[in-house]
Amino acid sequence: MYQYNEVDQITVDDRCREFRDQVERRIEGTLSEAEFKPLRLMNGLYLQLHAYMLRVAIPYGVLNSIQLNKLADISDKYDRGYGHFTTRQNIQFNWPTLEEVPDLLEELATVQMHAIQTSGNCIRNITSDPLAGVAADEEVDPRPICEWLRQWSTLHPEFRYLPRKFKFAITGSANDRAAIKVHDIGLRLRKGPNGDPLIDLWLGGGQGRTPKIAQLFKQGLTVEQLLPYLEATLRVYNLHGRRDNKYKARIKILLAETGLEALQAQVQEEYEALDKSPFVNSVAELKALYPHFAQPLVDVAQASEIANVIDEKLSGEEVARWYKQNTRDHKLAGFRSVMISLKPAGGIPGDATSAQMRALAAIAKRFSRDELRVTHRQNLILPWVAEKDLYAVWLALREIDLAESNIDLPSDIIACPGMDYCALATARSIPVAQDISKAIRKTELQHDIGKLAINISGCINACAHHHVADIGVLGLDRAGVENYQITLGGRSDENARVGERMGPGVSADELPATIERVVKFYIKERRDDETFSLTYDRIGKTEFKTAVYGVAE
Amino acid sequence: MTKQLLKNGDVIDLAGQVSADSIRVPAATPFTEIQTGLLTQELKQKTVLLEFSNFADGRGFSLAKMLKRDLPSSTTLAATGAIIPDQVALAWQCGFDSIIVSDELWHRCGPDSWMV
Numbered sequence: 322m323y324q325y326n327e328v329d330q331i332t333v334d335d336r337c338r339e340f341r342d343q344v345e346r347r348i349e350g351t352l353s354e355a356e357f358k359p360l361r362l363m364n365g366l367y368l369q370l371h372a373y374m375l376r377v378a379i380p381y382g383v384l385n386s387i388q389l390n391k392l393a394d395i396s397d398k399y400d401r402g403y404g405h406f407t408t409r410q411n412i413q414f415n416w417p418t419l420e421e422v423p424d425l426l427e428e429l430a431t432v433q434m435h436a437i438q439t440s441g442n443c444i445r446n447i448t449s450d451p452l453a454g455v456a457a458d459e460e461v462d463p464r465p466i467c468e469w470l471r472q473w474s475t476l477h478p479e480f481r482y483l484p485r486k487f488k489f490a491i492t493g494s495a496n497d498r499a500a501i502k503v504h505d506i507g508l509r510l511r512k513g514p515n516g517d518p519l520i521d522l523w524l525g526g527g528q529g530r531t532p533k534i535a536q537l538f539k540q541g542l543t544v545e546q547l548l549p550y551l552e553a554t555l556r557v558y559n560l561h562g563r564r565d566n567k568y569k570a571r572i573k574i575l576l577a578e579t580g581l582e583a584l585q586a587q588v589q590e591e592y593e594a595l596d597k598s599p600f601v602n603s604v605a606e607l608k609a610l611y612p613h614f615a616q617p618l619v620d621v622a623q624a625s626e627i628a629n630v631i632d633e634k635l636s637g638e639e640v641a642r643w644y645k646q647n648t649r650d651h652k653l654a655g656f657r658s659v660m661i662s663l664k665p666a667g668g669i670p671g672d673a674t675s676a677q678m679r680a681l682a683a684i685a686k687r688f689s690r691d692e693l694r695v696t697h698r699q700n701l702i703l704p705w706v707a708e709k710d711l712y713a714v715w716l717a718l719r720e721i722d723l724a725e726s727n728i729d730l731p732s733d734i735i736a737c738p739g740m741d742y743c744a745l746a747t748a749r750s751i752p753v754a755q756d757i758s759k760a761i762r763k764t765e766l767q768h769d770i771g772k773l774a775i776n777i778s779g780c781i782n783a784c785a786h787h788h789v790a791d792i793g794v795l796g797l798d799r800a801g802v803e804n805y806q807i808t809l810g811g812r813s814d815e816n817a818r819v820g821e822r823m824g825p826g827v828s829a830d831e832l833p834a835t836i837e838r839v840v841k842f843y844i845k846e847r848r849d850d851e852t853f854s855l856t857y858d859r860i861g862k863t864e865f866k867t868a869v870y871g872v873a874e
Numbered sequence: 875m876t877k878q879l880l881k882n883g884d885v886i887d888l889a890g891q892v893s894a895d896s897i898r899v900p901a902a903t904p905f906t907e908i909q910t911g912l913l914t915q916e917l918k919q920k921t922v923l924l925e926f927s928n929f930a931d932g933r934g935f936s937l938a939k940m941l942k943r944d945l946p947s948s949t950t951l952a953a954t955g956a957i958i959p960d961q962v963a964l965a966w967q968c969g970f971d972s973i974i975v976s977d978e979l980w981h982r983c984g985p986d987s988w989m990v
């Protein structure tokens with residue numbers, strides 16, 4: 322994993338000092354609240370319903386044990402003993418006071434972490450495949466490019482005051498686990514002719530009020546071309562982008578209004594005119610990052626030999642189910658990735674206690690080359706577990722109530738903070754997620770149902786990606802009463818598409834039974850192991866709508 | 875009195891008009907005007923004053939980069955209008971040669987805060 326060099330550390334330390342100064346000037350009053358707001362947002366600090374909330378960047382979702390231990394300390398000291406993992410592979414802390422935040426940032430800087438650009442109208446924390454570098458199906462390891470772009474975009478002088486936030490996601494696999502097509506820019510890396518990747522740039526995806534699937538904007542960029550091309554794209558967007566209406570300010574709207582070809586031409590023109598001299602060393606800098614992400618050397622023979630002995634222990638019913646549901650094929654023989662569900666029965670999706678974080682840090686250190694990942698489904702991953710250690714890992718996870726075998730199953734629900742924390746919320750999402758999870762667990766069919774994504778957003782901003790879930794739920798406020806709108810058939814993978822909205826929303830009370838009906842209908846109708854979206858396509862909206870409202874059984 | 879902040883840290887007190895051969899350009903100039911090159915034609919002046927109407931609107935930073943590239947090197951580029959001390963470093967990095975700060979802003983933000 323990447324370790325900061327001197328420049329990175331100086332940048333982050335400077336930024337801490339700068340923010341301390343900004344907070345002091347705000348408290349003194351020499352900075353107005355209007356002036357302070359974008360500055361605090363660029364440092365991940367939100368003003369929420371009840372208090373401030375700090376969002377800490379976990380670049381492309383990669384963490385080590387020292388960092389996770391620090392996050393545990395912070396959750397004890399500044400939150401109420403919890404950390405909240407988000408759909409952008411970040412972690413959020415509720416309840417810090419403004420005066421405390423500079424201290425908190427300084428603590429983060431001691432473990433090479435920060436909150437820079439986790440919010441505000443700038444290039445946000447870059448997300449990637451949570452199985453980057455370890456997935457069996459991976460073509461190109463995206464982590465070096467992720468880190469390269471993190472460095473390029475961090476504190477970029479030209480792009481700190483963009484029309485709106487700007488999100489990147491990067492994948493190097495044909496099976497897209499990074500949802501690149503619902504990001505402002507999604508990059509798909511492929512193997513190039515001389516060992517360097519070629520990059521397809523998808524542009525204009527997004528969720529929120531106007532969900533859009535990205536369009537293929539530029540195919541086959543070389544690593545030499547990538548940074549200047551991105552710079553040209555962001556420059557054209559910055560100069561065009563509307564400041565009068567924040568709902569029309571994202572690049573997806575610019576793309577729709579300008580048209581694909583016209584926007585491509587504008588970017589191309591700027592790309593050609595752009596001064597390339599600042600980029601002469603950039604490819605060398607990328608190459609210098611590769612060793613940080615080198616594959617470990619392992620004794621394959623030994624690993625699989627021991628695996629054969631241990632396999633028996635994995636045959637118990639509970640552990641076998643966990644193995645099947647929560648572990649994934651690995652690039653390296655003798656290894657698996659272990660997914661850790663942060664969706665236990667009755668829990669808050671994405672929450673971990675400080676005690677769990679400390680225990681996980683120890684497990685990662687001992688069994689996973691000191692590394693963890695955060696997924697956009699609000700779960701965690703131990704990416705480097707030797708098969709021989711799987712049983713021990715399972716036992717250790719069970720100790721801390723984190724061995725729930727429900728990864729990708731219906732109770733693996735994504736939910737945003739909603740009305741319980743978020744100032745923008747129009748409805749609750751955490752409690753309804755808990756209710757739905759309970760209803761689905763009651764059926765005890767989860768493992769027979771198989772893969773099914775239920776995502777719940779507490780307002781139209783769609784932080785829980787409800788548009789691209791099999792079953793999306795959007796909480797609205799109808800004359801003071803919570804009302805939940807259902808969307809079916811969305812996908813966030815390589816065949817991403819926006820789901821279709823059913824009819825009128827249902828009440829919070831009706832919601833669990835409604836979801837249960839949809840799930841049961843799907844199971845009844847599906848052929849073999851047909852996915853939800855395929856069944857939906859075959860049977861159609863009308864029939865599914867009937868299931869939603871339970872008119873005919 | 876208005877202040878002019880230079881890259882090397884010098885501060886000049888400006889009395890009244892900045893310079894006779896200067897031209898004001900809104901940072902929010904529409905992209906189409908920038909693109910046609912008309913703007914650069916018009917701007918072969920000694921000083922271009924890029925005017926920020928709102929500090930949260932970052933168009934001026936991108937426009938500065940393009941103008942610096944397209945204008946003769948004898949033209950100097952100044953930022954003016956709604957700029958806050960926290961943007962001074964960005965302005966230098968994007969190619970501005972100076973920043974003109976109103977008296978009101980200079981004092982409200984505190985003279986020290988402008989010295990980056």
Ligand code: SF4
Binds near residue numbers: 743744
């Ligand atoms: S979807 Fe809405 S309620 Fe939920 S976190 Fe995002 S802004 Fe807040």
